[in-house]
Amino acid sequence: MLSLTQAQTLLQRGEISSRELVSACLERIAALDGAIHAFLYLDADGALKQADEADRKRKTVAGEHMPLLGVPIAIKDVLTVEGMPCTCGSKILEGYIPPFTATVVKKLQDAGAILLGKTNTDEFAMGSSTENSAYGPTRNPWDLSRAPGGSSGGSAAAVAAGFVPAALGTDTGGSVRQPASFCGVTGLKPTYGRASRYGLVAYGSSLDVVGVFAHSAADAAVVFSVYNGRDPLDATTQDVPDANIVLETEASASLEGIRIGVPKEYFIAGVQSEVEEAVRAAIQKMAELGADVREVSLPHTEYALPVYYLIATAEASANLARFDGVRYGPRVSGETMWDVFYKTRGEKFGDEVRRRIMLGTYALSAGYYDAFYGQAQKVRTLIRRDFEQVFEQVDVVACPVAPTTAFPLGAHRNDPLAMYLEDIFTLPANLAGVPGLAFPVGFDAAGLPIGMQLMGRHFDEATLFRLAHRYQQATEWHLAKPTIDN
Ligand code: GLN
Numbered sequence: 381m382l383s384l385t386q387a388q389t390l391l392q393r394g395e396i397s398s399r400e401l402v403s404a405c406l407e408r409i410a411a412l413d414g415a416i417h418a419f420l421y422l423d424a425d426g427a428l429k430q431a432d433e434a435d436r437k438r439k440t441v442a443g444e445h446m447p448l449l450g451v452p453i454a455i456k457d458v459l460t461v462e463g464m465p466c467t468c469g470s471k472i473l474e475g476y477i478p479p480f481t482a483t484v485v486k487k488l489q490d491a492g493a494i495l496l497g498k499t500n501t502d503e504f505a506m507g508s509s510t511e512n513s514a515y516g517p518t519r520n521p522w523d524l525s526r527a528p529g530g531s532s533g534g535s536a537a538a539v540a541a542g543f544v545p546a547a548l549g550t551d552t553g554g555s556v557r558q559p560a561s562f563c564g565v566t567g568l569k570p571t572y573g574r575a576s577r578y579g580l581v582a583y584g585s586s587l588d589v590v591g592v593f594a595h596s597a598a599d600a601a602v603v604f605s606v607y608n609g610r611d612p613l614d615a616t617t618q619d620v621p622d623a624n625i626v627l628e629t630e631a632s633a634s635l636e637g638i639r640i641g642v643p644k645e646y647f648i649a650g651v652q653s654e655v656e657e658a659v660r661a662a663i664q665k666m667a668e669l670g671a672d673v674r675e676v677s678l679p680h681t682e683y684a685l686p687v688y689y690l691i692a693t694a695e696a697s698a699n700l701a702r703f704d705g706v707r708y709g710p711r712v713s714g715e716t717m718w719d720v721f722y723k724t725r726g727e728k729f730g731d732e733v734r735r736r737i738m739l740g741t742y743a744l745s746a747g748y749y750d751a752f753y754g755q756a757q758k759v760r761t762l763i764r765r766d767f768e769q770v771f772e773q774v775d776v777v778a779c780p781v782a783p784t785t786a787f788p789l790g791a792h793r794n795d796p797l798a799m800y801l802e803d804i805f806t807l808p809a810n811l812a813g814v815p816g817l818a819f820p821v822g823f824d825a826a827g828l829p830i831g832m833q834l835m836g837r838h839f840d841e842a843t844l845f846r847l848a849h850r851y852q853q854a855t856e857w858h859l860a861k862p863t864i865d866n
Contacts, residue, residue, distance in 0.1 A: 381408075381542030381861060384451060384599035391438070391450045398431040398438075398450030402494055405452050409496075409543045412864055417518050418528075418538040420457050421465050422497040427452065430494040437492065447606055449492030454538045454547040457498035458505050459590070460579040461485055468581050469501040469513035469531075472728035473709040482579020483614065484548065484590045484607040491606045496544055499534030503730045504700065505555055505583045507531050508802040509792070512732045517789055520562060521862040522828055526786040529559030529802075532593070536563040539593045541864060546594040546603050552584045553688055554782075554806025556591030557818035561781035561831025564820045566848065566858060567593045568600050569806075571839050572813035573618040576611035582699040584692040585616075587810040596858050597819060597848035601625035604841065618839070625845050631853040634670040638847060641676035641774035646805055652784045658822030658830040659780045662851065666778070669850055676774055678766040681808060683759050688807040689800060690743050690756035697740030700733065735796065764812040771837045776844060780805055781818045781831035809835050817844040820857040829860075 382390070382401070390396045406424050413419055434450035437443035455461060458468045460478035467473045481489070489495065502512035510518040510533030518533040520526040521541040528537040532549025536559035539547050549556040551569035560567025569591045577588055590607065594600040602625075609622040642663060647656055667673045705711035705724030712723040729737070743752040770777060782802055792799040809816040814835050821832040834844045852858050 382545060383595040384545035384602060387451055387545050388602070398434040398494065399428060401450065402427050402431040402452050402496070405496060405543055408541070412541055413543065415519060415524055415864070416521055416537050416541055417516060418499055418534045418541060418543060419454070419497050420467060420469070420500050420515055420534065423464060423495065427494050427496050434492055434494060443492070446492035447602060448488060451493050451546070452496050452544050453488055453493045453603070454496050454499050454535060454544045455485055456532050456535045456547070456549045457501050458550055458581045459485055459548060460581070461495060461498070464498060466498065466581070467515070468505070469503040469515060470729065470733065471514045471710070472703045472724070476709045480579060483576035483611045485579065487607045488603070499532070499538055499547060501534055502531035503733050504581070504696070505531040505550055505552055506696070506732050506736055508554070508558055508799050509789070510534060511789060511793070512730060514730055519789070520786045521864050522564060523786065523826070525788055526828070527562065527789050529562035529786065531555040533559045535593050536560055536565055536567065539563070539565045539595065540862060542861065546592060546599060548607070549591050549593055550580060551589055551591045551810065552587045553692060553810050554803040556593065557781050557806050557816050557831070557833055558802060560593055560818040561829065562786040564829030564860060564862070565593050565595060566597050566600050566817070566819040567591060568604055568841065569809060569816045570604065570608060570841055571815045572810070573616050574623065574815070574839065574841070575608045576614040576617055578611055578613035584695040585699060586695060587692060596852050597817065597845050598627050598852070601627055601845045601849070620839050623841055625842055627845060627849045633846070633850055635666060635847060635850055636670040638671045638776070638843065639774040640666060640671050640673045641770055641777045642673060643676050643678045643681070643770070643777055643779055645678050645681035646779035650783055651780060652824065654822070654824040655780050655784065655830050659778070659832045662821035662832050663778050665855065666847060666851055669854060671847070674774065676770045676777065678770060678777070678808065680759065680762045680766050684763055684808045684811055685800060685804055687756045687759045687763065688803070688811060689739070690752050691760065691811070693736045693740030694743045694753050695740070697737045697744065700737055732796070760811050763808055767812040767814055775836065776847060777835045779833055781833040782806070785824045785826070785828035785830055805833065814838055815841045815844060817841070817848055819848050819852065820860070822857060
């Protein structure tokens with residue numbers, strides 16, 4: 381099971397070929413993905429062809445400038461890849477093959493990455509466990525009876541299980557960070573507007589951002605440096621210089637001068653004690669490495685959950701209106717045009733998606749708009765101001781990713797609210813648009829990974845990476861691998 385940087389080095393030195401690397405990934409997937417179900421679509425033949433092409437390119441001048449040349453990567457099934465099915469984990473898009481490729485994926489391809497296939501997700505990225513996928517859940521590689529988190533659970537599990545060294549996910553309310561935490565891998569949610577959403581099937585357009593999973597901050601930084609940047613096809617990408625994160629390879633960089641804020645609102649009743657202890661120990665370690673730690677307050681944190689579920693569902697109800705059985709995917713026939721719409725949407729959307737469309741439509745309806753959606757927007761501004769005020773005092777905020785470690789599959793089956801509470805510590809970053817990085821900092825008594833989250837200023841992913849990288853140079857949690865008994 382190679383990390384991305386290890387794979388890059390061996391490929392560059394000619395010690396392995398991309399064909400060998402891709403074949404090894406495919407063998408592992410064939411042996412173990414029956415049990416894990418990380419992939420919804422695997423393009424084994426295409427991947428081997430791309431690998432041969434990469435091996436040829438390596439001998440050319442062009443190949444020298446391709447940072448991901450020959451490296452296998454998996455893509456969450458809410459991002460389009462021309463010619464590959466894109467289901468978004470939904471029956472309403474079964475059989476849909478998009479005619480275009482998402483900008484972030486195109487950038488990975490241009491950098492030489494090999495696309496292995498599409499990974500499982502909660503339907504339209506709505507969920508925290510992948511159990512809302514219409515194609516069955518993904519299982520956590522650390523314990524097959526547990527959820528991998530969600531909604532990008534397929535990508536997180538694919539990295540944790542050693543199927544691919546890195547994978548793309550998306551994060552609207554925590555869908556990269558929470559599964560990274562549950563699966564013991566490193567996951568970045570960049571600043572809103574840092575990476576293109578062109579070709580990302582929209583859930584909550586003011587919250588969605590493309591993130592990445594890998595085995596370390598250093599690996600995630602390589603992929604992020606490739607896919608971020610302004611895109612003329614997405615007007616919400618910002619006109620800032622592209623991020624090109626270069627991390628020190630020597631374990632010498634001090635964290636001196638970096639101020640870490642510990643928000644008291646994130647260490648509350650309901651947080652598993654082992655999670656709190658491991659996160660506090662990691663913060664202590666960062667202090668030993670030179671960082672300056674102090675307590676801070678994000679007073680509007682308790683409103684993040686209701687605000688998120690009003691805004692995300694409102695945006696989702698508008699975004700998902702396009703799935704009507706006419707333009708994409710299967711159609712259920714009916715007498716009239718409206719019949720076709722109702723039947724297709726009624727039969728092909730799953731329960732959670734229908735629940736959210738109804739909630740969102742209600743929040744946007746005449747007479748209720750100001751009380752719900754309008755009010756939520758105002759409180760969103762207060763949450764954003766909390767972060768602005770804290771980032772005048774400190775450079776990053778450190779806290780748990782989720783209140784618990786991976787829960788058993790089915791634990792929240794009949795309780796959507798309990799599922800929503802899983803995101804309590806990840807939603808604020810999306811509402812404020814700030815970047816967040818999750819990485820492993822320990823294990824609970826059941827042997828399940830514990831994740832910690834760093835949040836930073838807008839467009840300052842670099843400081844998050846610097847801290848996590850230094851921490852990973854000094855510790856070994858990120859190197860632990862699950863034994864998968866299938
Ligand atoms: N779990 C949250 C939700 O269901 C976040 C999902 C996400 O980030 N895509 O909305």
